[in-house]
Amino acid sequence: MTRDPNNADSQRHAPQQGQDVPADDQLVAYLDGELDDETARTIEERLSTDAGSRDHLGRLERTWDALDDLGRAEVDETFTQTTIEMVALAAEEDQQQEELRQPARQRRKWLIAAVGLLGFGLAGFATVRAVSTNPNEQLLEDLPVLQRLEEYQQIDDIEFLELLHQEKLFEPADE
């Protein structure tokens, strides 16, 4: 597509240089109702005093209205039917794919459940083992004392025994 940059008509109808004319994006937004109230009022004030800007706005509006000539597409029953059939076919294929994936998915679920159960079991065992005390452990630890319990019961306190030990009264005799 070629455009004539020296189109005298375009230059004549374009907003004059040096004037404070609204930019194209402001005029287009004004036509589309996209400006805030204050900005729209400013544009309207400008348009009321500047014939060049009004003309430019009119040309933008005319071009926009020309798009109405494009018309809207009419779609017949055949299109609707074929589209519905296409979607139904796709839905059926999706369903078949889903059913093929179902056994594998079921197996995966069972596997995850089994692993989870085992994991919980192990965790539970470790927890119980850590928390619970073995009554026999304590007895084993105290066994040396229990073996000489009758002798120890003759002593009043530990400090007296340590004193006797320091005096070395019970050292085995040298041969």
Added chain:
Amino acid sequence: MLEVRDDNAAAFEELMVRYQGRVVTVLTHVVGNRDQAEDLAQDVFLRVYRARKRYVPGAKFSTWLYTIVNNVGLNALRSRARRPEVTLEGRESGPMGIRPLEAMAQAASGQMPARVVDKSEARDIVRLAVQTLNERQRMAVLLSKFEEMSYAEIAETMGLSTQAIKSLLSRARSNLREVLEPYFDQGQRPDFDDEETPTE
């Protein structure tokens, strides 16, 4: 759409009937070909069906729908741009020669400048003028014109900012004015032979 999401087939059909004309209209002017537009529209509705479970209640359905339309349309244009074009030589098939439209325009321009514009010729000129816009300008114009979307809605549909849409539409309409004005003022038919696509 919520009923479609819940697998109501009748609701899907009703939705389709309500929007199919509008979707085909936009796509026809995006790709410039009615047959291809219908194929693409079917693709759009198939995607709507497949994505139905992801539809969020409260979101405006038309914005969601035209996001898909935008995606499908622009992908089609890009695919076409990547394919080599085969230019068919025109052949004479009647008294008006190879390009009857041009012949008509030439004959018509020989009349008074303030001539009555033939409606069907004007429609063709406007259609070709829209095709001179780049893909994003074209989509923004079509959504604004045929779907009467606000800048914010178009921005959401196209994944751009509202300011970007404002600039896009301004450039697009300015470009259209430049192309169509000589035709409306003087009957000077634009030369669409050069594939010069304006930048944004």
